[in-house]
Amino acid sequence: MFPQRKNEEGINVNVTFFSRQPKTLLHKGSGFLTDYTHSLNPYIGCSFACSYCYVRQMPVSLFRGQDWGTWVDIKTDAAALLAKELQRAKAKGTVSIFMSSSTDPYQPIEYREKVTRSLLAVMVEHPPDFLLVQTRSPLVTRDLDLLLRLGQRVRVSMTVETDLEEIRRHFSPQAPPIPARLRALRELAAAGVPTQVAIAPVLPSSEAFPALLRPLVKRVCLDDFYMGDGSGGKRTKRNGIPSLFAELGLEQWAEPDAYRLVYDRLLRVFAEDELFISQKGFAP
Template sequence: MINITEKMTKQLLTPASGFLEGYTFSLNPYIGCSFGCSYCYVRKMPVNLFRKEDWGTWVDIKKNAKEQYIRDMKKARKKYESVSIFMSSSTDPYQPTESDAEITRSLLEAMNEEPPDFLFVQTRSPLVKRDLGLLKGLGERVLLSMTVETDLDEVRRIFSPTAPPIAARMSVLKKFASEGIPTQAAVAPLLPFSDNFASTLASTVNRVTIDDYFMGDGSKGKRTTSLGIEKLYKEHKLEEWYHPEAYKKLVEELTRYMPKEQIFVSQDGFLPPVKK
């Protein structure tokens, strides 16, 4: 049972910094995430540490998100020449609650009226397919990044048992790419994969980003270590994959199927495109 609470927010667009320093703002339609992935670094952030509920069991809905977005954007336009938004940094904008609450959908409707210069959408949920038309309306201003940590569903069930199946995510990637929407597969964090993973990714999208615990948890792996994730690897005899160099195997395999300029590592794959 997920404890869902509705709240009003006084600020929706949060100034970006650190890993997201290339953005003007981050945007989280929700606080909390019911996917509750075992490796999620947000477990060790104040938003969860000061909560008396386990990560993955609670979600706060920002009920007035659409209205607040319009207010925040009008202020941002007066201050910034260009506005780029990362959605989302500490929740999944398409977690199951979104199916009924439609907060993310309402934001995309607002963005079609008052668009940012660039919107990065990070999710692991096939529910995003529902909003294909709204995302398409943003044209080149948007990039959909779908988390695909592995191609092995048995591995996904070990680390994120309540997250959507891998095949469903790959299907969405293929659909969006065929519709001409800028799309990437985010192998983040990298989990154990099969020999077919690289070729499958290359035949589905033309942009892949690879990240791991050691580069991408915001603390050089310290947050992940404190979560005890390494124990999961040992329990399932996957220790060789829990290593700072493990990601290089996929990078090397991808270069057999894709140009190097379509393969990104860690932060580079999550930043706004550089305008030429």
């Protein structure tokens, strides 16, 4: 992991930023996202630099020549382009959007650049039939005004892989702290924004984890390295994740059936129809 030194805006000074003029923003949903008509990524690259991110093993990262997490491309003039593409897509039929599939739309640079906010503003004016906002950042609460205007057309999916901060720091030291994410969920729910928790990927957690989530959401999605990395766990192994579990003496949590332990714990406080596994949990 590269060092994390932040400026006054909370942006890691070791991350290099580039401007990029995209030719298109809406991409056809495929593979894991076949339930969506389109995916939408406000940025390329992600400064959260999570160790288990499957994008590390994709061409966009492998051929970059820079370590994943040390660079981010900022998509310029994105709102104007989305307005055109979204109107064309809506004219053809139903539009459902997954934001984002290969970056976090609320990573720290969003504080300054507001690309994601500008895209939400476009979607308020030209609403898709459904929008899922996938993030692990409390910054999402900044855009409560826009999310509320989208009403039931939007769902915010907050990644909370564990309730243990020491585990979070081991696997994703540059990602937001777990307590901050839980506070954001509480704020979103209190305001009336549809939400869910994504325990994705499943990391070691305590028996108290489900009870911690119960007051915050009525919908939980579980996903692990084997179901969710798009290669049956091969990308995860190439990222060296098994060794990270081994360093903690928690190799059993890296097994394909580890998610069942968390699922069974969740069933003690959640109804079965409030729990979803992998792809179904992210579907519209």
